[in-house]
Amino acid sequence: NSRYYNPEWGRFINIDNLISFISDSLETNLYIYTNNNCINKVDSSGRGFLSAFAARIASEAKKVIQVGLAGLSYLAGDIIQRRASGNMFAKSFVTPHTPLSDSTQNLLKNELKQSKVIHEAIHNTIKESNQISFNKMVGVEFKTGDLYTSIGKADLYLDGYNDGMVWRVSAVLRDRYDFNDFRKNNSIGNIMNNFGVLMQSTDMIEIYDFEIEFMFYTPVKK
Numbered sequence: 001n002s003r004y005y006n007p008e009w010g011r012f013i014n015i016d017n018l019i020s021f022i023s024d025s026l027e028t029n030l031y032i033y034t035n036n037n038c039i040n041k042v043d044s045s046g047r048g049f050l051s052a053f054a055a056r057i058a059s060e061a062k063k064v065i066q067v068g069l070a071g072l073s074y075l076a077g078d079i080i081q082r083r084a085s086g087n088m089f090a091k092s093f094v095t096p097h098t099p100l101s102d103s104t105q106n107l108l109k110n111e112l113k114q115s116k117v118i119h120e121a122i123h124n125t126i127k128e129s130n131q132i133s134f135n136k137m138v139g140v141e142f143k144t145g146d147l148y149t150s151i152g153k154a155d156l157y158l159d160g161y162n163d164g165m166v167w168r169v170s171a172v173l174r175d176r177y178d179f180n181d182f183r184k185n186n187s188i189g190n191i192m193n194n195f196g197v198l199m200q201s202t203d204m205i206e207i208y209d210f211e212i213e214f215m216f217y218t219p220v221k222k
Contacts, residue, residue, distance in 0.1 A: 085149040096206035169216040178207040
């Protein structure tokens, strides 16, 4: 649970729920922060304090590791021919708060336009529509290839218009890039997912939201 700090008292207003072995008298007070030495010590995780210098070293070391793993992610994506997956995994290490790069956007757009899953979702929506236009959200799931490891499940927002000859469909795919559960078999996609679960659980990567916009055209069936 979150702990609330009162800066005027220099104390938390609720106790630390992590009880450690008591090595000095200050540790018996569960309302204090970093053994009453918040100028020289930090406790970013709530599980134990470090000197400010040690914390800075640990932070810089983490950044170096993240940059290295991002580079390996780009390389792995090229080697296994899943470039969008490699790009998106690398982004979670170093630039989670920025939009997807143009190159990643273009990779995903091209793959989405060719995806059987997307074609079926759009054509089914057109079949169900009795009007010359529609606006609908459908859930999609990719089970193979680059879209499986980069997206998996997502929401697809469709805005379609029939001009009498062609259906013009504006599509927006929205999703959150995160890793939830370990997967059992040792396929490439599942190995990548399980590594992502490990990285996310250790705060090496950050979750981020993204969206991909693209157009889809299909002839009107008479």
